[in-house]
Amino acid sequence: MRYLARRLGLLLLTGWAALTVNFVLPRLMPGDPIQVMFARFQGRLNPAAANALKIAFGLKTNQSIFAQYFTYLGHTLTGRLGFSLTYFPEKVTTLIGQALPWTLGLVGFATVVAFIVGTAMGALAAWHRGSALDSIMVPTGVMLSAMPVFWIGLLVLYVFAFKLGWFPVGGGATGGQGLASVSGFGAIISHAALPAITLTAVSLGGYIILMRNTTITVLNDDFVKFARAKGLPDRVVASRYAARNAILPNFTSFALALGFVVAGAIFIEYVFDYPGIAYLLYQAVTSLDYPLMQGIFLVIVLGVLIANFLADLLYVLLDPRIRVEARS
């Protein structure tokens, strides 16, 4: 319980730090949002609009920095992240709410698949180490994890969408279609296929290598040898002894990867025109939409923190050795 409380405390502390950094950073940048907006319109916006926009965005530049900070904390904690500069009067929360499901669906799915498949393949390679299977899987894994996502994405896009025409070139779904209809659902799947395959491919390698290497270490551990000496069937030794222990470090990197879903998706969503939150972030950065950027950063940071927290909790369930430490 004390362990839990400590973890929770840490979560709150880091969460607060993230919020504060998120408050300070944009204020260190030169220019206020209105100036930024004018720069964005590159001479097309009537300079007389500055006053109107200040009122519209509710900018209170004459507030003290502390008052601003507490207003910000209050607003953030109650889910009020303000208006997007680019899509005014769209709220930042609305935009994030629209984009997040796409990303969670795509990257979440790809990460989980990569974790499961990669872990299984790594365990298999380790179990049959030295075999042809192993000698194919390891270099493939290394190559996959070393190649830039961007590059694989473009390659996949070129071959399967442009050349072969098997999949759509980009986007999340065909225009106008939603999840409501069957064809809409099919469109979502076919649009998600290439980015999902790409993402899975690039993250697969890491899991294969890590799982293979830890499994090989574990296979040399006495408890695996003793399991054999007990006359246990290979299947039991492989799963309940070797894999069950080797998966622990893989699991940690999986939990971390889940937290970095958004960060990892940026290139993919860009290459595949995918309407997710990473693309929204890219857009926010290029158009200097600070409130939107802040909101997305917040989501990313909280995602990482919460994923870490959950990983800690799950680790306690998976590894009894931590549990003791947890209790003491």
Add this chain to the structure above:
Amino acid sequence: MNKASRSLALLASGATVALGLAVAPVTSASASSIRYGGVLKYVSSWTTIPDNFNPLNPAGTGGTAGGTGSLLYEPLIYENVYTGKATDLLATGYKWSNGNKTLTLTTRTGVKWSDGQPFSAADVAFTFNYVKKYPALDVNGFWKSALASVTATGPNTVVFQFRSPQTSLFPQIVGQEIVPQHVWSKVSNPVTFANPHPVGTGPFLLESYSNTQVSYVKNPHYWMPGRPYLAGVTMQAVKSNATAQLLVMNGAASFTYDAITDPGRSFVAHNKAFNHYWWPVTNLNLLYLNNGAAPFNDAFFRKALAMTINVNAVAVRAYFGAIPAASGALRASVTPGQVHDWVPTSVSSLGWQYNPSGAVKLLESHGYKLSGGSLQAPDGKPLPTFNILVGAGWSDFISMAQTIGQELLPLGIHTTVEQEPYSTYASSANYGRYSMMISWGNNANVTPYYMYYYLFHPNNSAPIGKFASTNWERYTSPAVTSALNAYARTTNLAIQKSAMATIEKEVLQNVPVIPLTGRPNFLDYSTRSFVGWPGPSNPYNSGDPGDGFGGGGEMTYLNVHLK
């Protein structure tokens, strides 16, 4: 050609001009050859299409769904900044009176809102008073100092009372998108109102919306006879300009708005029969010199720089010949469409010529010395290396800065290109923290006045270190200020012309900024299925983006039709 004759007529003092003779906008196709129907598709690199159809949204096109300003709602008069010509939309005539303190506008009869209610002058008065009630909507600053009241004095008559003569506000007033009183009077917060069921007077009606695609169908009761030709318009959001270009090239869409790099080679050449671009110049790219600090505070020094820079080379390097250099009369910081009516030949001949050796002599005559490839100030000290500030990653500006750097070497001036991210770049301009900077003119409009006003008027200025909204080069002069004020007060065309000529002369002599290239609109289209696009021979608009406010975009949708 009498490009600007219409606009001049509009501004003619005191006269009630009978308008609405030709109802339909200019088009070269004869009515019999036009095929009706077809759904025109516009693609653009939008992350998402906002679920917002509010034509009063202060964030403008960014915050509203494409089509709001160009398909659903209309302004009073469309003024073409490229030709200076006007097209009447919801207004049919106007008159200045009372020493230019009263503007009386006649509104069109027989127009219906898309919910069947009749449109009247009351809606116009309502819209302007609505903007007064919600200052966040007043993006043109109508009520800040200019307007005193707006009232509908009859079913077709609106009277604008000004506190003091300010005729220069005319393009903004007639460009205001008009909303129906019977709908908007019930809206509680028009700033954030998303207007999900738009009721407008425009040629199309909202059919369906998703955040990647929005579709419109023809408004069967649209007031303009025989228009629109199209059965519908679809706007699609794609995530990158490259995708948009691709969709136009393969026929999935008909047009987009994008500054394609080397469009002749990377776009037109793929299919010369179908792929076209029209990039009419409506603004300028300028080399801003910081007039507030030495050595750029000396007019002869600025002029010497101007004489040394070959703007043709700059334009070709930056735009591969797709956008013209700012040479000849454009050196007065005017756009090509303004030259004929606003720049007398006696003035344009005052401009400098490309003459690097003459520039060296000019500097030497003021005590500068060129020695060992470096320029020495009269005090004997060599000049420092200057930064040319551009936005980070803006490849056209970077090419320009590099070219300028090479051009200035014979003058013994050494420069480096400094890239700053957007916000830093903008604030460097506002606070005057630069020596040379490449940027655009602000809010260029139908006459040179607007660019000049934002470049040179003390209203937009501040000393170095203080915030200047648009007078980034920090050049002001009493003569220019009084000429600007004279223009803004009058409806007398002759007075306006002479005021502009005064400024042009001073600009050509003192060179506060150095115009480099034109800055156009970027219409890229395909004639695979649709024709009737605007172009040099038929400039019914200025190549506006398909989602633009103020009537320009609408002109495209009223003129394009099936092949």
Add this chain to the structure above:
Amino acid sequence: MPPLLEVRDLYIGYGWDERNVTTIVRGVNLTVAPGEVVGLAGESGCGKTTLAFAAAGLLEPPGRALAGQVLFEGTNLLELPPEQLRALHLARISMVFQASMNVLNPVTRIREQFKDAMKAHGVGSADEASARAKEMFARVKLPERFLDAYPHQLSGGMRQRAVIALALCLEPKLVFLDEPTTALDVVVQRSIIQMLNDLRHDLGFGVVFITHDLSLLVEIADRIAIMYAGAIVEEAPAQLLYQGPEHPYTAALMSAFPPVGGKRKRLEGLAGQPPDLRRLPPGCAFAPRCTRFIQGTCDTVAPPEVRTTEGRRVSCHLYAETVPSRPLPEAGPEALGSRGNGARVAGQPIGLSPGEGATN
């Protein structure tokens, strides 16, 4: 009565592929009679564990048997199909590993580790398995509640008792005890040895007891084999060995580990490092460290195995009839340094394992 275990001329090496094998165990012969305790002693790294794993049928890649046989109750374990071999493990042949942190699966409860073992050997019900586990815990004097503990919750000694309980739960006929007490402190070590002795009396299994502590073996073993560089250099009944070691290496080992209770003293005879098994010296592998080294013989010719007395054998030139059993007291460091390596020795016929032969 046939021997319980008979290892015949066994060669074992390590290597993932055939062309790259290091031979570790060289021509070992060893028998264990039912209920007999055979001790196996030698310095760390000499191949005791490798031999035990091979003899228990537990050798796995990169380990590989290069030649020889391992007969358990007359069946060659090296040729037995995996499924039959698996059935023998724990049920007939068991192994207790060196007491390390990690012999038990760290992430499951000990009861679970009893259950899966018994299930693998057809002990059907979970109740029966639990009952057996309980009984074994009583035998090794562990409180029953520790059955539901995780391994890390037990002390080193307790953990080793649990491992022993697990290894003996199906009453095997042959038990390999590979340094079962090495990592434990002396008091715990004593009590575990005592417990093992009692268990052996009750259950009557044969034992191969591996240690580098010769003095411990003298107390509990019936017979002792001494291993050096992968080969058995001397084998004798425990008492005889204790009374008179024949091989110089045995003698050196004995003085390194005096009988329990006696004073441990530093041993001058065991100076130097055990040889690199990949590059054994020609002749006798112990020769470079031997105090009774015969120049020209020990460094060139592999020593023959000599049966000196009934039930005793030793591999040493000192006991061969053809060479004078004359020690060379002068063999000092200079002499050691001047000794050549295998490259200089022509036509050396002995000591080459089949594995090494294959490389040539």
